[in-house]
Amino acid sequence: MASENSALWGSLVKAMTRKIEVPGFTPPPRRDGFRPSPASVQPAHAPGGRRSSDQSAPAAPASPPVASPEAAIERIAAHLSYLTRATVEQYLDAHGNSNGVLGRRLAALGLVESGGGGWWSVLSSGVVDPETFAELLRSCPGVPQRSERSGLLFDFILDSEIGSYRDVKAADKQSVAEGRRLIDVLVEKGTITEARGADVTAEFFGYRRKRGKKWAPDATLGHTITPEIGRAFEIVPMTGGAGAGVHLVSTSNPGSALIETLKKMTGHEVEVLIDTPSGFQASFDAWEQEVSASQAARAPAKQSTSASRRRRAERRGTGEFRIDQDSFAGINSPPEMARALMERATSVGATDIHLEPQRDGMRARFRLDGILYDVARLRGLMGEEVLSRIKVMADMDITERRKPQDGHIRLELLGDNYDFRIATVPTTHGERMSIRITAGAKEVPTLELLSLEPQEDKLLHDFTRRSHGIVLACGPVGSGKTTTLYASLGEVDNAAKNIMTIEDPVEIALNDVSQINVNYKIGLDFATGLRALMRQDPNIILVGEIRDEETAKVAVRASLTGLLVFSTIHANSAPGAITTLYNFNIPPFLLATSLVGVVAQRLLRTICPDCKQVHEPEAKVLEQAGLTDEWLIANGYLEAPEPEPESEPAAEGEEKPKRRRRKKKAPARPIFYKGAGCDACFGTGYLGRRGIFEILDVSDQMRLAISERKPESTLRSMALEGGMRPLADSGRHKVVGGETTLDEFIRVLYQ
Numbered sequence: 001m002a003s004e005n006s007a008l009w010g011s012l013v014k015a016m017t018r019k020i021e022v023p024g025f026t027p028p029p030r031r032d033g034f035r036p037s038p039a040s041v042q043p044a045h046a047p048g049g050r051r052s053s054d055q056s057a058p059a060a061p062a063s064p065p066v067a068s069p070e071a072a073i074e075r076i077a078a079h080l081s082y083l084t085r086a087t088v089e090q091y092l093d094a095h096g097n098s099n100g101v102l103g104r105r106l107a108a109l110g111l112v113e114s115g116g117g118g119w120w121s122v123l124s125s126g127v128v129d130p131e132t133f134a135e136l137l138r139s140c141p142g143v144p145q146r147s148e149r150s151g152l153l154f155d156f157i158l159d160s161e162i163g164s165y166r167d168v169k170a171a172d173k174q175s176v177a178e179g180r181r182l183i184d185v186l187v188e189k190g191t192i193t194e195a196r197g198a199d200v201t202a203e204f205f206g207y208r209r210k211r212g213k214k215w216a217p218d219a220t221l222g223h224t225i226t227p228e229i230g231r232a233f234e235i236v237p238m239t240g241g242a243g244a245g246v247h248l249v250s251t252s253n254p255g256s257a258l259i260e261t262l263k264k265m266t267g268h269e270v271e272v273l274i275d276t277p278s279g280f281q282a283s284f285d286a287w288e289q290e291v292s293a294s295q296a297a298r299a300p301a302k303q304s305t306s307a308s309r310r311r312r313a314e315r316r317g318t319g320e321f322r323i324d325q326d327s328f329a330g331i332n333s334p335p336e337m338a339r340a341l342m343e344r345a346t347s348v349g350a351t352d353i354h355l356e357p358q359r360d361g362m363r364a365r366f367r368l369d370g371i372l373y374d375v376a377r378l379r380g381l382m383g384e385e386v387l388s389r390i391k392v393m394a395d396m397d398i399t400e401r402r403k404p405q406d407g408h409i410r411l412e413l414l415g416d417n418y419d420f421r422i423a424t425v426p427t428t429h430g431e432r433m434s435i436r437i438t439a440g441a442k443e444v445p446t447l448e449l450l451s452l453e454p455q456e457d458k459l460l461h462d463f464t465r466r467s468h469g470i471v472l473a474c475g476p477v478g479s480g481k482t483t484t485l486y487a488s489l490g491e492v493d494n495a496a497k498n499i500m501t502i503e504d505p506v507e508i509a510l511n512d513v514s515q516i517n518v519n520y521k522i523g524l525d526f527a528t529g530l531r532a533l534m535r536q537d538p539n540i541i542l543v544g545e546i547r548d549e550e551t552a553k554v555a556v557r558a559s560l561t562g563l564l565v566f567s568t569i570h571a572n573s574a575p576g577a578i579t580t581l582y583n584f585n586i587p588p589f590l591l592a593t594s595l596v597g598v599v600a601q602r603l604l605r606t607i608c609p610d611c612k613q614v615h616e617p618e619a620k621v622l623e624q625a626g627l628t629d630e631w632l633i634a635n636g637y638l639e640a641p642e643p644e645p646e647s648e649p650a651a652e653g654e655e656k657p658k659r660r661r662r663k664k665k666a667p668a669r670p671i672f673y674k675g676a677g678c679d680a681c682f683g684t685g686y687l688g689r690r691g692i693f694e695i696l697d698v699s700d701q702m703r704l705a706i707s708e709r710k711p712e713s714t715l716r717s718m719a720l721e722g723g724m725r726p727l728a729d730s731g732r733h734k735v736v737g738g739e740t741t742l743d744e745f746i747r748v749l750y751q
């Protein structure tokens with residue numbers, strides 16, 4: 001699945017690499033022909049600071065077209081002047097196809113479509129110029145590494161007296177041939193330990209080594225650094241280090257193109273820390289899990305209900321499927337196991353299957369409602385054979401285990417059609433496979449299915465009835481924003497109105513609505529598409545995302561000319577969306593005139609009704625969740641304590657009936673629940689997801705505040721006074737209402 005930010009990444013990487021390489025800026029070649037990498041040219045790039053050569057440099061000249069593969073190799077080798085032409089050629093031939101590391105990196109950044117052809121087709125199409133290509137190639141596994149401070153990695157290793165010349169030379173050859181890191185090959189051969197390998201890597205590149213236990217995965221950048229990018233570049237954003245900025249944990253140098261781009265995107269310093277491959281993998285898994293958990297579903301509400309129906313059917317059908325690791329025991333043939341894994345995954349509504357080689361066999365995991373669960377351990381050769389079986393089904397090369405591959409399976413299982421997208425990648429323990437599952441056709445969600453609170457439902461309905469303006473949905477990736485917008489569009493009388501959309505990509509086909517996919521290759525981005533749509537006399541336009549200034553400006557202009565524009569924007573809260581728009585340099589008075597409302601949202605997993613049980617939370621956790629007595633009292637879940645509870649009722653008429661009623665009915669304190677785990681919920685205790693919302697209705701008073709560019713805090717308190725229920729409160733009501741758990745609430749809202 002293309003990452004939401006891929007196009008932005010692509011254009012930034014291109015811009016960065018071009019800017020870095022403007023003539024006159026590149027230091028003259030040294031005697032040995034070595035030119036320092038951009039990363040080593042500007043090691044202490046001040047945040048936001050620009051080098052004088054940057055400023056004086058004119059816009060990067062358009063690169064001349066590449067006439068032939070030979071010319072392309074020539075230019076790549078010239079750019080990476082410490083490599084010979086033969087080395088470049090050898091690497092491209094061996095690893096430059098669409099499934100190679102480089103191909104996956106280009107795809108992750110949105111420079112090419114995944115599976116977008118070999119290196120020459122990419123270069124000849126002009127999508128990527130040889131210099132950008134070279135810049136991304138520089139840090140790929142298998143490419144000889146060079147840093148200014150330490151020279152060639154090969155020499156550095158020899159100088160460190162890690163192995164004999166013969167051993168290191170052989171490992172070096174193998175690493176180029178197999179497209180793997182030299183250090184990894186040495187570790188595999190037992191020449192050095194993993195830990196020592198990481199030490200050497202850190203020392204070589206001048207990065208810090210990741211140490212200590214304070215580090216935690218940082219999912220807040222999940223929108224910018226998607227798991228797809230993380231996997232392709234072998235990076236994990238983590239927090240825990242001293243100082244501000246972005247900390248990237250990797251096993252090697254992720255490459256200056258990526259680092260510089262990330263600096264530009266986040267506006268922060270970026271520090272790389274080196275970890276061992278196994279340490280990295282653990283961090284990556286935890287991070288990926290957190291990102292997808294905070295993204296939760298691409299699956300809209302409707303889908304989770306049908307998923308839960310399927311789960312129930314599954315329970316009735318087999319009644320044996322649970323999370324414990326022996327659930328697939330008794331299946332001894334690899335083809336049967338492969339099929340069983342795929343069948344079970346679809347029947348429980350999992351979105352992904354992961355097959356991960358480990359020291360002692362293969363671990364199989366399912367991703368369910370955004371979280372990864374261990375489902376089986378495949379011992380002995382079973383794991384490899386299952387993997388091979390799936391590769392055969394997906395028409396992949398089963399003899400090739402050292403290069404990443406992509407494949408695709410379409411299957412009818414239990415009466416439904418499913419798409420399985422397979423990707424493999426070599427790891428130190430063997431080949432790893434991930435399978436993304438998508439069901440056939442998706443249904444169009446409705447506002448009713450979002451199960452909004454009545455007043456929220458009314459607000460959204462009101463928004464859809466406006467004749468013009470902008471309505472925004474915001475939240476992390478996968479928080480159901482698009483679903484909310486689709487549901488809102490569904491409320492519009494589309495027979496009387498002309499509705500058009502521009503999306504990346506079109507997720508659900510809507511009736512009587514003209515939908516367009518963005519296509520960056522032909523220059524059709526959100527802004528261009530929106531401009532084109534405006535000429536088609538629409539009443540309502542849905543723009544997939546406002547992610548840049550240009551799109552924001554066109555959207556505002558469209559709304560001012562009498563269109564109702566729906567879109568999503570990256571912000572954590574409803575008032576935060578307004579400050580994001582400030583930052584897109586929309587004149588505040590125009591923004592104030594055009595903005596109708598903002599919906600911020602998250603998805604919370606709901607407790608499985610089949611195994612729901614009472615749960616006594618710790619006071620500490622309640623406090624962390626903000627479920628204090630004050631909150632409970634203020635929201636009518638708890639009666640305010642009376643000065644003397646045992647004394648005679650006070651004279652006030654109101655007190656008496658209230659107390660009597662309370663005594664007869666519910667206990668004074670709300671009861672909390674959680675799922676114990678059962679067959680229906682795959683042992684997780686959760687079944688399906690539900691949205692929580694924070695809906696900001698732009699009042700006249702708020703318009704004034706926006707036109708004066710008041711800060712987020714002011715807008716927030718103004719909105720709260722106006723009756724906006726904050727996200728956290730919506731979540732607390734779901735917890736106290738027994739729909740979700742405290743843990744889930746804290747995970748989604750506070751982590």
Ligand SMILES: [Zn+2]
Binds near residue numbers: 683
């Ligand atoms: Zn259950």
